[in-house]
Amino acid sequence: MRAPDSTRRALLGALAGASAAWLTAPALAGPAPALRDRRALMGTWVDLTLDGAPAATLAAARDAAWAEMERLAAMMSRYVPGNPLDRVQQAAGREPVAVPREMLRVMQAAQALAKSTQGAFDITVGALGWQFDETQRFKLPTARQIQSELRFVNYRDLVLNHCECSAWLKRAGMKLDLGGVAKLPILAAGLAAAVQAGAPAAMVNGGGDVLVRSAPGGREWRIGIRDPLAPDRLLAVLPLRQGVVASSGDYERGVTLDGRRWHHVLDPATGYPTAGVRGVTLVGEGVDAVNGLGTAAMVMGPQRGADLLAGTPARQALLVRADGGLWASPGLAARLQPPPGARRVRGLA
Template identity: 50%
Template sequence: MRFKTLLLTQPSIPHIDHIDHVDHRRRAIVRGAASVPLLATAMFVRPALADPTVTHASRRLLGTRVDMVVQGDRHGVAQAAIAVAFAEMMRLEQLMSRYRPDSQVSALHRAAGRHPVRVAPELMTVLQAAAAVSARSRGAFDITVGAFAGWRFGADGNRLPDAAELARERALVDYRQVMLDARRGEAMLARAGMRLDLGGIAKLPILDAGMQVLRRHGLANAMVNGGGDVLAMGKLQGRDWRIGVRDPLAPARLLGVLQVSDAVVASSGDYERCFVAGGRRYHHVLDPATGLPSAGPRGVTLVAPTVAAVNGLGAALMVAGQSAWDRLAGRLAGVDGLVVGDRGRWISPGMAQRLRRA
């Protein structure tokens, strides 16, 4: 799944790539910032590295690198909270992954066109959110793009499906054919062969679940960064969190810095998973109407007070374009946006006030 985001009694603690504190933290965070140059956002935590109350951890999750930075007076509590937060995010990823045969999403695929499947409340919430965004975006966002299964982007090789393959698969793409019965806790794909891709709608809720674990363990100041989607709670050393926004046209460069507290920064871009074939560039954000990469903006960054306010909107705007801003996000309280395309940038008034020079 590409999305594509405390010891209780004796839980199973996941392997964490590193939890760094005091002396070791500097090396880990600086190395991490350099090793993920294509993320849509970047962390600025170097001023806090000498603070013994600041703990950093990272691991590979949700098809990307997930970082947590926590400030708390009790280091042991922060470490335990982080471990359980990662365990909860892993549980949800396993539930919603389209690549795991034991996931509930895979169960929906196997039952497509045959019968409904009982799903966990967390998955039902994500499916309901997807239905709402799909309706509001008039199908620009559609989780049934998973039917376009012939595309390959990344380390395991690239593949461009042919026109006949895309034509066959387009018949299976229709968000209105995802049937939900919240009362029974059941979902069903109406047609055999339908497949889901929750990459644009599940990552933020999963990251938020990790943040809620930290909150339940009494931590009030934390940041979770998952592949460019950032959740910030409280402050770092009494100051707002500083989040760098990368330029989709030149990802090694920052467009500016956002200072946020108790906010979500959600970024979508076409530059992390892409390849060139026949002189043409192909990326992973697919237009549900064609099965081909979207021809809209190159990147979208949104800031909002909650995950629910922006979940799925970045992917929808990548397909629908900036002209759909008013319909999709412009009337939502507290939502600000930056849309970058080959022909220039568009920035909402609120984002213009938020964004500062790097």
């Protein structure tokens, strides 16, 4: 959860103000123009758009949203020394540590997903020493280093106590990475804060995750889904009145060396970046229906990943394989629209 580097900043800017999705507002007939704001948060750019109220009300809603998101991001970032996550890691192998209730809920959701996917999703991958900071020279870890670090990757060795609101890593050397499961709840908290402060229509977009709410009578937001095979282009456009669109892909953080993509989505079983799935997009009414599932599907691979995503009607999904082929749930396939200038969505009948 760091500020975006200059390379990603240029790419984000080229996508008209959205990180892994392009969008347009619902063009509400409000008493004042929409308020738009962008800040670096959680290792990416987060865009906030508010509409449907007087300017002073929207400004107050903006401030409330950023305050809540920044508070939670600082709490759960692995790059903030002395925060609750750092304290849990410093006490690994020794004792449980009291954590804020919001952080415990995120960790409980991660543990539930780890169990349901047999470890395909695992927040203890923080022990793996991959570095994808594009401001520094990338160095491929050695096989010996990865094998050594894999000893500390096991979600079963994270013990959460709901009554005491505590977390305990059983073995010294274990580390957590909440990036794959904390971002959506943080964005959702920001959206809720903005709405509570008086913004009838709101959008928050960060790193491929987009949450929207339309005012009564407002038209739909149009959310662009990036093509993982060509991240500077759109694959499809999704009209959405209210809900969440969560995207995971190997294009967000990583490098390409000798024809192979080394990226930030790691397989907890091997310690290496996933292969076989280039990107996943999920659509749901709320965060709980989609959170972390894109990462799990990328780890599980094209067939098992599609089976996972097809397992419940609470979400709709799109999976892009490494060979460019698409799998889409019937409900989402029917909703997707071609990007501007195209007659159809590539890969869909």
